[in-house]
Amino acid sequence: RKEVEQDPGPFNVPEGATVAFNCTYSNSASQSFFWYRQDCRKEPKLLMSVYSSGNEDGRFTAQLNRASQYISLLIRDSKLSDSATYLCGRNTGFQKLVFGTGTRLLVSP
Amino acid sequence: GAVVSQHPSWVICKSGTSVKIECRSLDFQATTMFWYRQFPKQSLMLMATSNEGSKATYEQGVEKDKFLINHASLTLSTLTVTSAHPEDSSFYICSARGGQGAGVSSYEQYFGPGTRLTVT
Numbered sequence: 001r002k003e004v005e006q007d008p009g010p011f012n013v014p015e016g017a018t019v020a021f022n023c024t025y026s027n028s029a030s031q032s033f034f035w036y037r038q039d040c041r042k043e044p045k046l047l048m049s050v051y052s053s054g055n056e057d058g059r060f061t062a063q064l065n066r067a068s069q070y071i072s073l074l075i076r077d078s079k080l081s082d083s084a085t086y087l088c089g090r091n092t093g094f095q096k097l098v099f100g101t102g103t104r105l106l107v108s109p
Numbered sequence: 110g111a112v113v114s115q116h117p118s119w120v121i122c123k124s125g126t127s128v129k130i131e132c133r134s135l136d137f138q139a140t141t142m143f144w145y146r147q148f149p150k151q152s153l154m155l156m157a158t159s160n161e162g163s164k165a166t167y168e169q170g171v172e173k174d175k176f177l178i179n180h181a182s183l184t185l186s187t188l189t190v191t192s193a194h195p196e197d198s199s200f201y202i203c204s205a206r207g208g209q210g211a212g213v214s215s216y217e218q219y220f221g222p223g224t225r226l227t228v229t
Contacts, residue, residue, distance in 0.1 A: 008150075043202050043220040044153065087152070095141065095206055097218060101152040 003027060004090050006100035013107055017078045021103045023088030024070045032091040033071045035062055037084045038102060044087055047073075078107045112136050113205050115221035122193055122228055129189045130224045132203030138183035139205035143218065144176075147200040159186045193228045200225050 005024045013019045025033075036044035048055050050062040050071050061074040075082055085102040092098055112135040122128050132142055141160050145153040157178050159165040165178035177189040186205075190197055204218040 004152075041200070041223075041225070043223050045220070046217060095216065095218075096143070096155055096158060097153075097204075098155070099152045101150075 002100075003098045004088055004100040006088055006103045008101055008103060010104040010106050013078050013105070015078055015080060015107055015109055017107075018074065018076045019078055019105065020072055020074045021086055021088075021105075022070050022072050023100050023103075024068075025088075025090050026069070027090070027092075028066075028069060033062075033064060034089040034091070034097070035060075035071075035073050036087040036089055036099075038087055039084050044099075047086070075105075078105075080107050080109065083107045111207070111217075111219045113139075113203065113219045113221040115201075115203055115224050117224060118222060119225040120227070122226070124194055124228055125192055127189055127191045128193055128226060129187055130201055130203075130226075132186045132188070132205070132221050134184045134205040134219070137205075137207060139186075139207065140183070141206045142180060142186040143204045143206070144178060144186075144188050145202045145204070147202060147223075153202060156188075190226065193226070195228045198226055198228045 033050040035047040037047045038044040048057050048062050050064050055062045059076045063072045083106050085104045087102045088100040089097045114133045116131045144156045147153045155168050156171045157165045157167045159178050159180040161180045161183050167173045180186040200223050202223040204220045206218050
């Protein structure tokens with residue numbers, strides 16, 4: 001099993017829709033997780049950290065489910081500009097990040 | 110704050126030549142820099158972790174003699190792809206983790222814009 005797994009998508013949604021992605025991880029000792037956004041041919045940019053208590057930033061909400069070993073990202077009221085690939089990252093020891101393959105989101109008018 | 114640059118942004122080279130990629134933290138001192146590689150439609154794969162003044166730590170399966178990493182200062186790390194071959198064609202991205210600098214988190218990794226390498 002891969003350390004971090006994501007559905008590659010693409011998820012095609014209309015503007016205004018609510019969409020959610022999950023990311024599963026195999027190491028139960030993992031402590032910290034992140035969601036990054038990556039646009040085509042660009043570097044990843046940190047979207048939000050994922051805390052045990054969840055994290056919300058505007059239209060974006062991240063949740064951590066330790067029992068089932070997954071994290072989720074919920075995007076409400078999708079915008080065209082939300083179209084991108086969303087990478088899930090797990091912080092290993094020594095501050096190294098392990099990424100999933102990413103989930104591609106396409107928001108259409 | 111927390112700007113990381115890479116140079117060059119893209120490079121085309123012939124098979125057998127070597128290519129050097131620079132990663133700089135422009136407004137903060139990076140205690141650690143990381144080098145990743147990303148093939149099309151795949152995830153970022155960590156190649157190595159680089160600490161200033163010490164040897165880089167390579168991930169399993171990454172040839173240290175082929176991918177030479179030098180971290181000469183707290184703001185500069187270089188990756189040299191030696192004797193490049195077409196299968197080395199990829200998107201190489203560095204990231205830097207904080208140290209000292211205004212508006213810089215010490216736990217977050219800041220990514221450079223990446224270098225697209227094409228070996229013909």
